[in-house]
Amino acid sequence: GFMPAYQLACQGGAVLNYDDETAQFSLQNLPAGMHIAGSVNSMFALDTVETDGQNAARAALRGLGMSVEADEPNVCHQRVNHPWPFVKHPDGREFVDFDEDLQIKDIVNTTRMGYRDIQLVKRFSTVGMGPSQGRHSALPTARLVAATTDRTVTETGVTTARPPLTPEPLGLLAGRRFHPIRRSPLHHRHVALGAHMMPAGVWQRPAFYGGTERRKSLIEAEVSAVRTRVGIIDVSTLGGIELRGPDAAEFMNRVYTFGFIKQPIGKTRYAVLTSEQGVVSDDGVAARLGENHYYVTATTSGVDQVYRDMLKWNAQWRLDLDIANVTSAFSAVNVAGPLSRKVIETAGCSVDLNAHDFPYLACKEAYVAGLPVRMMRVGFVGELGFELHAPSPLIGELWDQLMTAGEAHGIRPFGVEAQRLLRLEKGHLIVGQDTDGMTHPDEVALRWAVAQKKAFFVGNKSVDILSKHPLTRQLVGFELGTSSPQPKEGHLVIHDGNIVGSVTSCEYSPTMNKIIGLAYVHPSDSAVGSTIIIRTDNDIHVRPVVVTTPFYDPNNARQTL
Structure with a gap:
């Protein structure tokens, strides 16, 4: 049936009433200064619409303090609504709301479940929540609720009209542009070296060093430096999470897919994280620094979610450990290339770096150039390399000392573009780039990183089901x-x-x-x-x-x- 355009008036404070005898709505209690005329005021014949408009104009003029003649009598006997009966469809397809695909039975069943108030009927059934916002479903719904609850439409009323009345362009809803930016402690050193910066999540990182007009040749030169001599890259944007406590190993074993209970102290291990759905959600390197002490890296964009998930799981498991997000507390550089060992030795290192004493995948706490660092022998770019994680206030001095020590060895800083090419040559994945929201370990050949005999890890049941x-x-x-x-x-x-x-x-x-x-x-x-x-x-x-x-x-x- 016909519904007046009541929304704006009701948003202003007017009350919508329904006359069960005439099957028509009317607006009452209009707020001061608001005047309506025409069909919204239940006037449908042309002559009554004109008279109603004139009367509304007179009322507006009176509101301005002007003297005008009295209103003309105006009564409309034309009806546009009739209390038509609801007729059953032979196939049971009596639609009330085409937007939400709701039929008579859906509204009736809602009331039978105890939702007698028209507002609750709307919330439970979603009637009137589609694009038309109840313009064709409000009256049938009100009549159905009234009939099934043994009331009149006047008693049940209709749902509250809320803004906006018409669809609004997204441009009107947009707020100010806000793009949070984080910079590593080495940012100004990169800029001084001519780095072309690029976004990496919320971080600004060097894409390459030099002018954009020579982008391709510069990246290739950085790659060549790492493959033939030595390069250094700022990896401070890596997420860092520290786990300490008697149950740290047990916690790691439950969260990550690999086995960590027997991980030797002084060793690193590749750590893959899967969601409860068995999807690869993050990866990193787990360094066991002590019996009850792990230092775990996570992806730049994923560390915050990893940290939240860890807190969530331990709120359930109640294991005895502390979990801390130390991404800002520690910064890191990766010295990589066949001459990387010589550069660090030239800078001065408190531990032996030879392959026997410091093998691949080992980790140690040491001093480089007199500064405390956590050293990890990892090879994301596929060369002899050392990640040096130091307290953030000291990373600038460490960078300077390594650059000075590396001058004789042809050291060259390299950026994200070269790093990504180097890792691609080694076939290493980047979670979020080479994976998506559906990727499970078997699709990306990560079954080797999933412990086969472990009783539980987050997502293990889903991983097993997907594997079959x-x-x-x-x-x-x-x-x-x-x-x-x-x-x-x-x-x-x-x-x-x-x-x-x-x-x-x-x-x-x-x-x-x-x-x-x-x-x-x-x-x-x-x-x-x-x-x-x-x-x-x-x-x-x-x-x-x-x-x-x-x-x-x-x-x-x-x-x-």
């Missing part, structure tokens, strides 16, 4: 000749004319002199030597070959120097 289902996609490495168009991240992988995946990482490798990348493909195309189809720009299809990863140094000889 056939894969629908597989992340693989691929390579192309330099004459082919280079695929970009997000370009689609095609199998039998259908989209089956996408490219997650792809770059030209100066080390390999090839285009290399990672992509999700159909499982039947995942075998080494298979040819896959990638649709690139301008609908050009390229056919790279699936290869074994890592692309570079498959035996990890460089990392274990």
Whole structure:
């Protein structure tokens, strides 16, 4: 039936009434200064609408203190609403609200569940919450509620009209632009070295060092420095979480997929985090510094969520440990390359750095250049390397000392772009780039990082269930000749004319002199030597070959120097 445009008036304080005899609504108790005329005032015949408009104008003039003639008598006998009976549809499709796909039975059942108030009927059933905002469903709903609760529509009323009355452009709802930015303690040193900064989550990080017009050659030079001499990169943006207490090992064992109960002191271990749904949600490196002391890194963008999840789980488990987010307390640099050991020795180190005393994946607390550091031998970029984590106020001095010590060895700072290319050559994943909200360990060949005999870790049941289902996609490495168009991240992988995946990482490798990348493909195309189809720009299809990863140094000889 007809509903007057009552919303603005009611938002101003007017009351909507219903006359059960005429089946019509009317607005009463208008706020001072508000005047209505026409159909909203229950006038429908043309002559009564005109008279009503004139009377409203007179009322407005009186409100301004002007003298006008008396109102004309005005009565409208035309009816636009009738209390039509509700007729059952032969197939039971008596729709009340087309927006919300609600039928008569939904409203009746709502009242039978005890929701007699029209406002509660709306909240429970969602009637009137669609795009039309009840313009076609309000009256039928009120009549149904009245009939099933043995009341009149006047007694039940209609739902409250709330702003906005009409759809509003998103531009009107937007607030001020607010982009939080964090800078590492080394930020000004990077700027002084000519770094081109880029966002990495909320952080500003050096993309590369030098002018943008020479971007490609500069990145390749940084890669070459790490592969042939030594490079240094600021990794202070890595998340850092410290766990201390008698149950620290047990907590690590429950949270991460790998086994940590028997992790030796002085060793690091790759740590993968899965959600309760079995999805890879974060990764990092766990260093066991003592029997009851772990220092764990997390991804730049994921550390806050990892920390919140840890607090949530321990609120349930009540294990005896302290969990602290020390991302801001510690900053770090990674010295990487075949000459990295010599650079640190030149700066002065309190522990032996030879391969026997400080092997790959070891960690130690030491002094470098007289400054306290936590040292980890890790190889994200695929070379001999040392991550040095120091208290944030000291990281600037550490950087300066290492740069000075490295001058004789040709040290060069490198940025995120070179780091990502170096890690791609080693086939290392970046969670959030090479994974998505559906990625589980088997899809990205991380089954080796999942303890098979562990009774429990967060997400273990889901991981097991997913492992029993056939894969629908597989992340693989691929390579192309330099004459082919280079695929970009997000370009689609095609199998039998259908989209089956996408490219997650792809770059030209100066080390390999090839285009290399990672992509999700159909499982039947995942075998080494298979040819896959990638649709690139301008609908050009390229056919790279699936290869074994890592692309570079498959035996990890460089990392274990």
